[in-house]
Amino acid sequence: MELISILLLAVLNTGDIDKCAEAHVPNPICATVSHKSEPALIVGITIDQMRADFLHRFEDHFSDRGFKRLINDGHVCLNHHYGYSPTFTGPGHAAIFTGTTPSVNGIIANDWYDRELKKTVYCASDPEASGVGNDGIDGMDGTPLIYNTAGQMSPQRLLCNTIGDEMKLATMGANAPKVIGISMKDRGAILPAGHSADGAYWFYGKDKGHFISSTYYFRMLPEWVKDFNNSGLAEEYCKEGWTKALPDEAYSNCAPDNNPFEGSFNGEVRPTFPYNLKNLKAANGGYDVIKATPGGNSMVVDFALAAIDGEEMGKGGACDLLAMSFSATDYVGHRCGPHSQEMLDMYVRLDRELERFFNKLDEKIGEGNWTVFVTSDHGAAAVPSQSSAMGMPTDYWNHGNLQDRLEVELDIRFGPRDWVENISNNAIYLNRSTVLSAPAAPAIIRRFVASLCVEEKGVLMAVAEEDLASRASVDPIIENLYRGHLQGKSGDILLVLNPGWMKYGRTGTTHGSPFPYDTHVPCLFYGNGIEQGVSTKRTYTRDIAPTISSLLSIPYPNGTTGSPIFDALSK
């Protein structure tokens, strides 16, 4: 007898199905056997740099059919966190779709220092891959490169498989699901789509304004992609520019439009509305200027709808997966910060785009036949110069001459050697062979470096890697560091800056810390198989993938360390 039959028999014999129904016990077996139908399409939406508070701060300006459709009729996780740091875009997208953290999936930052190669590598780069665009394979047959390194991308650095990969394993052959990733950013498309995806597409601005891919997926763009690229939409969005969507008084709870804490586009005198993109285009990377405006999000929706039609998604036997990532929100955050009028406007317009997208899903896939989750890859800090002007103890950190200082102190203590190889992503990378041949145990050397680092102004904690596990059990901040640390690859000593501090310019903001402004993000589920309700208990990004796996009754991605949010699933 097959295992599943034995399990079902055992369940039926003991009357557990009734017990589940009576007691509302979240039981995966109950959930599996009581499912009436599975969705035809899962849409995983990541909104880059969306803080949890945005849902509530901007709520009054949202329509009933965008974010609020999910809030009112779907499942909302109110206390949803990243559960690791560094909280960056690459690791965020990887964590959502692998169900685990950088300590397991290997995406430890956007760019990190590779000890073996002795240089910085990018999370989605792959020198073996070439760009694929409307003009064919980039640089093929000796033709000059068009996309430069923009097309040399693949998920090769991702150590685990993803939701889409497990969907592919669960149903093979003629009924295999379609898995597609789409984003303005390459990493926002590639990491969510996983290793066995049918395609991942990202935006190449400059003089093209096209979505491109790489030879990792195919050697020729599908016709629907070429047609989309030939439609001239990038030019349309450029012409449209960016004006305020709402009357001036609607922005009264934001910072003034013209303030010293916001950065400007190149060639712009003041960071204020309206933005004439045709004028700004030449000085801001050609069509790349769209990436940092609402048009960047609109193009992702347009392209996603084209993908659903072109790939006939949601029509086949197995459930398909569309991973979409909206990056424009992050670019605006980096330039203007979370309290700017630009940020409110960005979300009002994104809400309208989500309404348009969900209405189209009803039309194309059928209401009740699709499931969506919406989350973010990380949050963001308040602009430190802005909060400091209001009296808060926030400031900027720069490692400046820390490397020289460490070299001198280590030479005095353990003898002259080349000790520090790299300082990046708030981590110190020591030269491994130097440490191993030194007249002291590596742990003693690393703890000594940590003790020097905490003397720096703005450094709250410095932790040697051997102390991560023990301190993680008593300190949630160190637990985040521990889960973001990949043994043998990450830094030897990890630094935590004071809350609200960052290494950045004085306008706009960034993210990456283990604190709640960077880890607390929205998590919404809606549609087929989702139970309407609210979860107030702490949930983690690594819980999303096993939740979707449970909804589909397929295995969790192979490195999963999260747990399904059963409250979000129909009983």
Ligand SMILES: [Zn+2]
């Ligand atoms: Zn960012």
